[in-house]
Amino acid sequence: MRIATWNVNSVGARLPRLLDWLETRAPDVACLQETKCAVDAFPTAEVESLGYQVAVHGDGRWNGVALLSRVGLSEVRTGLAEEPGFPDPEARSIAATCGDIRVHSVYVPNGRTPEDPHYAYKLRWLEALRATTASELADHPHAVVCGDFNIAPTDADVWDPALFVSSTHVTAPERTALAELLGLGLVDVVPRPGKGPNPFTYWDYRAGAFYKDMGMRIDLVYATPPVADTVRDAWVDRETRKGKGPSDHAPVIVELDR
DNA sequence: ATGACCGGTCGTACCGGA
Secondary structure, X not given: OEEEEEEOOOHHHHHHHHHXXXXXXXXXXXXXXXXXXXHHHOOHHHHHOOOOEEEEEOOOOOOOEEEEEOOOOXXXXXXXXXXXXXXXXXXXXXXXXXXXXXXXEEEOOOOOOOOOHHHHHXXXXXXXXXXXXXXXXXXXXXXXXXXXXXXXXXXXXXOOHHHHOOOOOOOHHXXXXXXXXXXXXXXEOOOXXXXXXXXXXXXXXXXXXXXXXXXXXXXXXXXXXXXXXXXXXXXXXXXXXXXXXXXXEOOEEEEEOO
Protein backbone atom coordinates (compact mmCIF):
# COMPACT_ATOMS: atom_id res chain seq x y z
CA MET A 1 0.00 0.00 0.00
CA ARG A 2 1.28 3.43 -0.95
CA ILE A 3 0.16 6.57 0.90
CA ALA A 4 1.19 10.05 -0.27
CA THR A 5 0.75 13.57 1.04
CA TRP A 6 1.17 16.65 -1.17
CA ASN A 7 0.47 20.35 -0.78
CA VAL A 8 -0.53 21.09 -4.38
CA ASN A 9 -0.82 24.89 -4.01
CA SER A 10 -4.09 25.17 -5.97
CA VAL A 11 -5.65 22.11 -7.55
CA GLY A 12 -6.91 24.32 -10.38
CA ALA A 13 -3.42 25.50 -11.30
CA ARG A 14 -1.99 22.01 -10.76
CA LEU A 15 -4.61 19.81 -12.40
CA PRO A 16 -2.54 18.48 -15.34
CA ARG A 17 0.36 17.80 -13.00
CA LEU A 18 -1.92 16.19 -10.40
CA LEU A 19 -3.44 13.81 -12.92
CA ASP A 20 -0.02 12.91 -14.34
CA TRP A 21 1.32 12.38 -10.83
CA LEU A 22 -1.58 10.08 -9.90
CA GLU A 23 -0.89 8.00 -13.01
CA THR A 24 2.87 7.78 -12.60
CA ARG A 25 3.17 7.50 -8.79
CA ALA A 26 -0.08 5.57 -8.42
CA PRO A 27 -0.65 6.18 -4.71
CA ASP A 28 -3.40 4.08 -3.17
CA VAL A 29 -4.28 7.01 -0.93
CA ALA A 30 -3.37 10.66 -1.55
CA CYS A 31 -3.75 13.42 1.05
CA LEU A 32 -3.90 16.83 -0.62
CA GLN A 33 -3.62 20.29 0.93
CA GLU A 34 -4.10 23.84 -0.29
CA THR A 35 -6.54 22.82 -2.98
CA LYS A 36 -7.77 26.44 -3.01
CA CYS A 37 -11.16 25.56 -4.42
CA ALA A 38 -14.72 25.14 -3.28
CA VAL A 39 -16.10 21.62 -2.97
CA ASP A 40 -18.13 22.02 -6.17
CA ALA A 41 -15.07 23.27 -8.09
CA PHE A 42 -12.90 20.25 -7.26
CA PRO A 43 -12.08 18.16 -10.38
CA THR A 44 -13.85 15.13 -8.94
CA ALA A 45 -14.78 13.56 -12.29
CA GLU A 46 -11.22 13.76 -13.65
CA VAL A 47 -9.79 12.14 -10.52
CA GLU A 48 -12.53 9.50 -10.38
CA SER A 49 -11.74 8.56 -13.99
CA LEU A 50 -8.33 7.39 -12.73
CA GLY A 51 -10.01 4.98 -10.34
CA TYR A 52 -10.12 7.06 -7.16
CA GLN A 53 -12.88 7.87 -4.74
CA VAL A 54 -12.78 11.48 -3.61
CA ALA A 55 -13.60 13.34 -0.40
CA VAL A 56 -13.20 17.11 -0.38
CA HIS A 57 -13.37 19.90 2.19
CA GLY A 58 -13.10 23.37 0.62
CA ASP A 59 -13.61 27.05 1.34
CA GLY A 60 -13.04 28.63 -2.07
CA ARG A 61 -10.05 30.90 -2.47
CA TRP A 62 -7.78 29.62 0.29
CA ASN A 63 -7.03 26.45 2.21
CA GLY A 64 -8.86 23.30 1.18
CA VAL A 65 -7.96 19.63 1.75
CA ALA A 66 -8.91 16.39 0.04
CA LEU A 67 -8.50 12.64 0.24
CA LEU A 68 -8.24 10.42 -2.83
CA SER A 69 -8.39 6.65 -2.41
CA ARG A 70 -8.56 3.59 -4.60
CA VAL A 71 -8.73 1.21 -1.60
CA GLY A 72 -12.07 2.40 -0.24
CA LEU A 73 -13.13 5.66 1.34
CA SER A 74 -15.74 5.75 4.09
CA GLU A 75 -16.70 7.47 7.35
CA VAL A 76 -15.58 10.87 6.06
CA ARG A 77 -15.05 13.52 8.69
CA THR A 78 -14.39 17.17 7.87
CA GLY A 79 -13.01 19.61 10.43
CA LEU A 80 -12.05 19.24 14.08
CA ALA A 81 -14.04 19.10 17.28
CA GLU A 82 -14.53 22.64 18.63
CA GLU A 83 -12.45 23.93 15.74
CA PRO A 84 -11.14 27.48 16.16
CA GLY A 85 -11.48 29.95 13.28
CA PHE A 86 -9.91 33.09 11.84
CA PRO A 87 -12.48 34.29 12.59
CA ASP A 88 -14.55 31.44 11.16
CA PRO A 89 -13.43 27.81 10.89
CA GLU A 90 -11.55 27.04 7.66
CA ALA A 91 -11.21 23.93 5.48
CA ARG A 92 -8.03 22.49 7.00
CA SER A 93 -8.69 18.88 7.87
CA ILE A 94 -10.41 15.84 6.45
CA ALA A 95 -10.31 12.20 7.56
CA ALA A 96 -11.63 8.96 6.18
CA THR A 97 -11.17 5.23 6.49
CA CYS A 98 -9.20 3.91 3.51
CA GLY A 99 -8.64 0.18 3.52
CA ASP A 100 -7.90 -0.64 7.16
CA ILE A 101 -6.27 2.71 7.93
CA ARG A 102 -7.83 5.89 9.26
CA VAL A 103 -6.21 8.64 7.15
CA HIS A 104 -6.13 12.34 8.07
CA SER A 105 -5.11 15.13 5.68
CA VAL A 106 -4.32 18.36 7.53
CA TYR A 107 -3.25 21.86 6.57
CA VAL A 108 -2.02 23.68 9.68
CA PRO A 109 -2.36 27.51 9.67
CA ASN A 110 0.80 29.37 8.65
CA GLY A 111 1.03 31.73 11.63
CA ARG A 112 2.62 34.53 9.56
CA THR A 113 4.73 36.03 12.39
CA PRO A 114 4.85 35.20 16.12
CA GLU A 115 3.25 38.59 16.90
CA ASP A 116 0.39 38.12 14.43
CA PRO A 117 -3.04 36.98 15.63
CA HIS A 118 -2.67 34.24 13.03
CA TYR A 119 0.08 32.70 15.18
CA ALA A 120 -2.21 32.43 18.21
CA TYR A 121 -4.79 30.91 15.88
CA LYS A 122 -2.18 28.39 14.70
CA LEU A 123 -1.54 27.28 18.28
CA ARG A 124 -5.27 27.06 19.07
CA TRP A 125 -5.78 25.03 15.90
CA LEU A 126 -2.96 22.65 16.83
CA GLU A 127 -4.55 22.09 20.26
CA ALA A 128 -7.86 21.26 18.58
CA LEU A 129 -6.00 18.90 16.23
CA ARG A 130 -4.40 17.17 19.22
CA ALA A 131 -7.74 16.76 20.99
CA THR A 132 -9.53 15.47 17.90
CA THR A 133 -6.65 13.12 17.07
CA ALA A 134 -6.71 11.74 20.61
CA SER A 135 -10.36 10.76 20.31
CA GLU A 136 -9.87 9.46 16.76
CA LEU A 137 -6.94 7.23 17.79
CA ALA A 138 -9.02 5.70 20.57
CA ASP A 139 -11.37 4.37 17.90
CA HIS A 140 -8.82 3.73 15.14
CA PRO A 141 -5.47 2.29 16.25
CA HIS A 142 -4.34 1.99 12.62
CA ALA A 143 -4.02 5.63 11.57
CA VAL A 144 -1.88 8.21 9.83
CA VAL A 145 -2.01 11.99 10.22
CA CYS A 146 -0.44 13.50 7.11
CA GLY A 147 -0.12 16.96 5.70
CA ASP A 148 1.43 20.38 5.68
CA PHE A 149 2.09 21.10 9.35
CA ASN A 150 3.85 24.41 8.71
CA ILE A 151 6.34 23.49 11.45
CA ALA A 152 9.90 22.23 11.04
CA PRO A 153 10.21 19.66 13.85
CA THR A 154 13.94 20.25 14.45
CA ASP A 155 16.67 22.65 13.36
CA ALA A 156 17.88 19.93 10.97
CA ASP A 157 14.59 20.40 9.12
CA VAL A 158 15.52 23.96 8.04
CA TRP A 159 18.31 24.74 5.58
CA ASP A 160 19.66 27.57 7.75
CA PRO A 161 18.33 27.70 11.33
CA ALA A 162 20.08 31.03 11.94
CA LEU A 163 17.78 32.68 9.40
CA PHE A 164 14.71 31.43 11.24
CA VAL A 165 15.39 32.73 14.73
CA SER A 166 12.17 34.36 15.95
CA SER A 167 10.27 33.19 12.87
CA THR A 168 7.24 30.97 12.74
CA HIS A 169 7.69 27.29 11.86
CA VAL A 170 10.50 26.82 14.39
CA THR A 171 9.33 28.44 17.66
CA ALA A 172 9.22 26.45 20.86
CA PRO A 173 5.42 26.61 21.26
CA GLU A 174 4.93 25.26 17.73
CA ARG A 175 7.41 22.43 18.28
CA THR A 176 5.86 21.69 21.67
CA ALA A 177 2.47 21.37 19.97
CA LEU A 178 3.96 18.88 17.52
CA ALA A 179 5.59 16.96 20.38
CA GLU A 180 2.25 16.77 22.17
CA LEU A 181 0.64 15.38 19.04
CA LEU A 182 3.41 12.78 18.76
CA GLY A 183 2.93 12.11 22.47
CA LEU A 184 -0.46 10.59 21.71
CA GLY A 185 1.50 7.60 20.45
CA LEU A 186 2.47 8.55 16.91
CA VAL A 187 5.71 7.98 15.01
CA ASP A 188 7.31 10.58 12.71
CA VAL A 189 7.89 8.68 9.45
CA VAL A 190 10.90 10.64 8.16
CA PRO A 191 11.35 10.15 4.41
CA ARG A 192 14.59 9.58 2.56
CA PRO A 193 15.80 12.76 0.84
CA GLY A 194 15.12 12.98 -2.87
CA LYS A 195 18.66 14.31 -3.28
CA GLY A 196 21.34 15.58 -0.92
CA PRO A 197 21.42 15.11 2.84
CA ASN A 198 18.09 16.63 3.89
CA PRO A 199 14.54 15.30 3.45
CA PHE A 200 13.14 18.74 2.73
CA THR A 201 9.62 18.92 1.31
CA TYR A 202 9.19 22.64 0.65
CA TRP A 203 11.32 25.18 -1.21
CA ASP A 204 10.35 28.81 -1.78
CA TYR A 205 9.75 29.69 -5.41
CA ARG A 206 12.12 32.66 -5.09
CA ALA A 207 15.88 33.07 -5.41
CA GLY A 208 16.55 29.61 -6.82
CA ALA A 209 15.79 28.04 -3.45
CA PHE A 210 15.01 24.65 -4.94
CA TYR A 211 18.18 24.17 -6.91
CA LYS A 212 20.23 25.46 -3.98
CA ASP A 213 18.30 23.07 -1.68
CA MET A 214 17.27 25.93 0.62
CA GLY A 215 14.27 24.01 1.89
CA MET A 216 12.34 22.88 4.94
CA ARG A 217 10.74 19.65 6.10
CA ILE A 218 7.25 20.77 7.02
CA ASP A 219 5.15 18.11 5.29
CA LEU A 220 4.93 15.26 7.76
CA VAL A 221 3.54 11.76 8.08
CA TYR A 222 2.67 10.74 11.64
CA ALA A 223 1.67 7.08 11.95
CA THR A 224 0.48 4.93 14.82
CA PRO A 225 2.88 2.09 15.70
CA PRO A 226 0.88 -0.67 13.95
CA VAL A 227 1.17 1.31 10.73
CA ALA A 228 4.73 2.59 11.32
CA ASP A 229 5.86 -1.01 11.87
CA THR A 230 4.82 -1.81 8.29
CA VAL A 231 6.73 1.05 6.62
CA ARG A 232 8.96 -0.46 3.93
CA ASP A 233 10.15 2.87 2.53
CA ALA A 234 9.39 6.57 2.69
CA TRP A 235 10.79 9.14 0.29
CA VAL A 236 10.51 12.72 -0.91
CA ASP A 237 9.17 12.81 -4.47
CA ARG A 238 11.57 15.56 -5.46
CA GLU A 239 11.06 15.03 -9.19
CA THR A 240 7.55 16.41 -8.79
CA ARG A 241 8.99 19.75 -7.59
CA LYS A 242 10.95 20.15 -10.87
CA GLY A 243 10.09 21.64 -14.23
CA LYS A 244 7.57 24.24 -15.32
CA GLY A 245 4.61 25.00 -13.09
CA PRO A 246 5.32 22.92 -9.97
CA SER A 247 3.84 23.33 -6.52
CA ASP A 248 6.35 24.76 -4.05
CA HIS A 249 5.99 21.51 -2.06
CA ALA A 250 7.14 18.03 -3.03
CA PRO A 251 5.00 15.00 -2.17
CA VAL A 252 6.04 12.58 0.56
CA ILE A 253 5.37 8.96 -0.41
CA VAL A 254 5.21 6.10 2.09
CA GLU A 255 5.30 2.45 1.07
CA LEU A 256 3.65 0.04 3.50
CA ASP A 257 3.92 -3.75 3.68
CA ARG A 258 0.20 -4.29 3.80
C1' DA B 1 20.36 21.89 -16.24
C1' DT B 2 15.50 21.50 -11.50
C1' DG B 3 17.54 27.74 -12.92
C1' DA B 4 16.47 32.65 -9.86
C1' DC B 5 7.93 33.70 -7.06
C1' DC B 6 3.21 32.02 -7.73
C1' DG B 7 -1.94 31.75 -7.17
C1' DG B 8 -6.01 34.09 -6.18
C1' DT B 9 -9.16 37.98 -7.03
C1' DC B 10 -13.23 41.85 -9.31
C1' DG B 11 -7.39 42.87 -9.50
C1' DT B 12 -4.62 45.05 -13.93
C1' DA B 13 -2.18 45.97 -7.17
C1' DC B 14 -2.26 43.45 -3.30
C1' DC B 15 -2.81 39.69 -0.07
C1' DG B 16 -1.34 35.09 1.43
C1' DG B 17 2.02 31.77 1.34
C1' DA B 18 6.54 30.12 4.63
